[in-house]
Amino acid sequence: KNTSSVINNKEVSNLTKQLRQNGKKVYEMQVGEIQYLNPSIPEINGYLIFTSKNGVIGFMKAFLNQYHDIRKLANATIVAIGQKTNQCLNEYGINADLMPAKADSDVINEEFNHVEQKVYLVKGDFEPSVKVYDEAITVYTNLEVDMKDTANHYDYAFFTNASSVTRFKQADSSTIDTFISIGKHTSKAIRDCYEDAKIIEMDVPRKDQMVEVLLRNI
Numbered sequence: 001k002n003t004s005s006v007i008n009n010k011e012v013s014n015l016t017k018q019l020r021q022n023g024k025k026v027y028e029m030q031v032g033e034i035q036y037l038n039p040s041i042p043e044i045n046g047y048l049i050f051t052s053k054n055g056v057i058g059f060m061k062a063f064l065n066q067y068h069d070i071r072k073l074a075n076a077t078i079v080a081i082g083q084k085t086n087q088c089l090n091e092y093g094i095n096a097d098l099m100p101a102k103a104d105s106d107v108i109n110e111e112f113n114h115v116e117q118k119v120y121l122v123k124g125d126f127e128p129s130v131k132v133y134d135e136a137i138t139v140y141t142n143l144e145v146d147m148k149d150t151a152n153h154y155d156y157a158f159f160t161n162a163s164s165v166t167r168f169k170q171a172d173s174s175t176i177d178t179f180i181s182i183g184k185h186t187s188k189a190i191r192d193c194y195e196d197a198k199i200i201e202m203d204v205p206r207k208d209q210m211v212e213v214l215l216r217n218i
Contacts, residue, residue: 015158015207022215027152031167032142037125038062039138044076046118049108050096051081051130055122056088058139070094077117081108081130082205103205104183105129126163129185147171156180158210162189169193178217180210 019026036058050056064070070093080086080096082103089096100107105128112119112132121133125141142163149172157176159165162185178198181187183205190197200217202209 015160015211018208018211019214022211024214027150027154029147029150029168029172030145031147031164031171033145034140035143036061036140037138038065041066041137042120042135044073044120046075046077046120046134047079047098047112047115048073048076048120048122049079049081049112049130049133050085050089050122051105051128052124053084053088054124054140056085056092058124059122059137060092062139076120079108081105084206105185108132149173153177156214159186159190160207160210162186165189165193180214182207182210 013028016026016028034054039062041059041063050059063073073094077098078089078094078096079098080089081100083099086096086099100111108130109132115132118135119133121128121130121136123130123136123138125138128136144167147167151172152174154174154176156178158180159168160182165186166189176194176197178200179187179190179194181190181199181201183202187199187201190199200213202213
């Protein structure tokens, strides 16, 4: 088998390039478009949790627009879920104070269940998988885009978030042999949308690992 499908938004282009470099036929479909918001940012005094690159970008846009000085974050303890999230923070001259050993929201839920300081969660406009926070800061929305029903057959489909699964299922009647899922929340969405789906789930939620897993399974 040499056909794989990458289904997500524009940010998966590097994943597509890796697959094509390994001789795979790839069809990339955009199912959402990130739009950054401009919320009022409170003065942060406590834990500030970032779960994604989009959260970092959206927060920094709004924060710098309001305060004009990154030093206003001096009283924040920065928490990043995943290396990619921390790398995005690095672009703003920030390195996370804390990173869970595993990039998993359940780890955060367990570790921050009884902290004494206030916890701020940076998020998109959807129900977050991180549940232990005192105040949410919503900095972006994931807009739906028009999709055409391609009615194709794919040997493999890559899904890197749960919302893309739902949107693809609603808009497209293609059949898929094997789903490659970046993590358990995405896998749950796949099971909810596709009965008896064959799923390969990542132990570590990294896109480069998704490519490695595909190459091992074909």
